[in-house]
Amino acid sequence: MFSLAVFILGSLWGSFCNVCIYRLPEDKGVITGRSHCLNCKSKISWYDNIPFISFLILRGQCRNCKIKIDYQYFLVESIAALSFLAIFKIYGLSTTTLLFFILSISFIIIFFIDLKHLIIPNEITYSMMIIGFIKSFDPYLNQSLFPNYFHSLVGGVLGYLIIWSIYYFYKKFKNKEGMGLGDAKLLSAIGFWFGWISIPFILIFSSVLAILISIPSLINKSKTMTTQIPYGPYLISGCLLYIILLEQIQKFL
Numbered sequence: 001m002f003s004l005a006v007f008i009l010g011s012l013w014g015s016f017c018n019v020c021i022y023r024l025p026e027d028k029g030v031i032t033g034r035s036h037c038l039n040c041k042s043k044i045s046w047y048d049n050i051p052f053i054s055f056l057i058l059r060g061q062c063r064n065c066k067i068k069i070d071y072q073y074f075l076v077e078s079i080a081a082l083s084f085l086a087i088f089k090i091y092g093l094s095t096t097t098l099l100f101f102i103l104s105i106s107f108i109i110i111f112f113i114d115l116k117h118l119i120i121p122n123e124i125t126y127s128m129m130i131i132g133f134i135k136s137f138d139p140y141l142n143q144s145l146f147p148n149y150f151h152s153l154v155g156g157v158l159g160y161l162i163i164w165s166i167y168y169f170y171k172k173f174k175n176k177e178g179m180g181l182g183d184a185k186l187l188s189a190i191g192f193w194f195g196w197i198s199i200p201f202i203l204i205f206s207s208v209l210a211i212l213i214s215i216p217s218l219i220n221k222s223k224t225m226t227t228q229i230p231y232g233p234y235l236i237s238g239c240l241l242y243i244i245l246l247e248q249i250q251k252f253l
């Protein structure tokens with residue numbers, strides 16, 4: 001019963017993520033009335049706006065003009081609902097669960113915005129930094145997962161400086177932009193959450209993933225080595241790997 005409630009909660013936050021993914025890059029307010037069809041501008045009534053169910057009933061089409069609704073809506077809602085459920089199954093009713101709910105919402109929004117627009121909104125990274133730092137004062141959290149305020153602060157500074165220096169040298173010596181400062185703010189936010197110890201692992205994981213995924217398109221010559229890629233999704237995947245592999249990593253340390 002609890003699980004079903006968490007799943008529904010996740011899908012509702014998933015539709016909030018969809019609103020942010022569409023509106024944050026265009027600097028429109030997130031809370032500006034009811035959503036409407038992007039094609040025919042007709043308002044979408046509440047019964048056509050229920051996560052999953054409406055998408056399935058309408059078969060992915062607008063009720064009014066029948067244009068196909070972006071699959072991203074369905075995808076984002078599913079990811080949010082499933083991650084909420086997984087987090088709840090692992091951490092139960094706890095502060096850790098609440099924190100991971102917040103983190104998954106932030107990650108989903110950044111992942112999709114960066115993928116589409118090559119930007120990472122400050123609204124999300126700054127809030128993540130603040131929450132990540134504040135929560136590090138809670139002594140009852142699992143200290144190996146969420147280290148104390150000292151490790152958190154060092155992590156935040158280190159995360160920013162590492163990507164800032166790559167950005168700086170790239171700009172100075174190659175006159176090109178390899179990475180953006182949005183990536184620096186994202187790694188800083190992750191550092192605030194998981195401490196400086198997480199930074200080297202996340203950098204290694206994310207660059208290996210980025211190389212593996214770029215190889216096919218480099219071979220096809222559809223991209224060159226200098227094409228700017230959205231790096232946020234790789235940092236996020238690297239961070240997820242770090243969380244999943246944390247126990248193994250600690251045996252290794």
Ligand SMILES: [Zn+2]
Nearest residue numbers: 037040062065
């Ligand atoms: Zn329409």
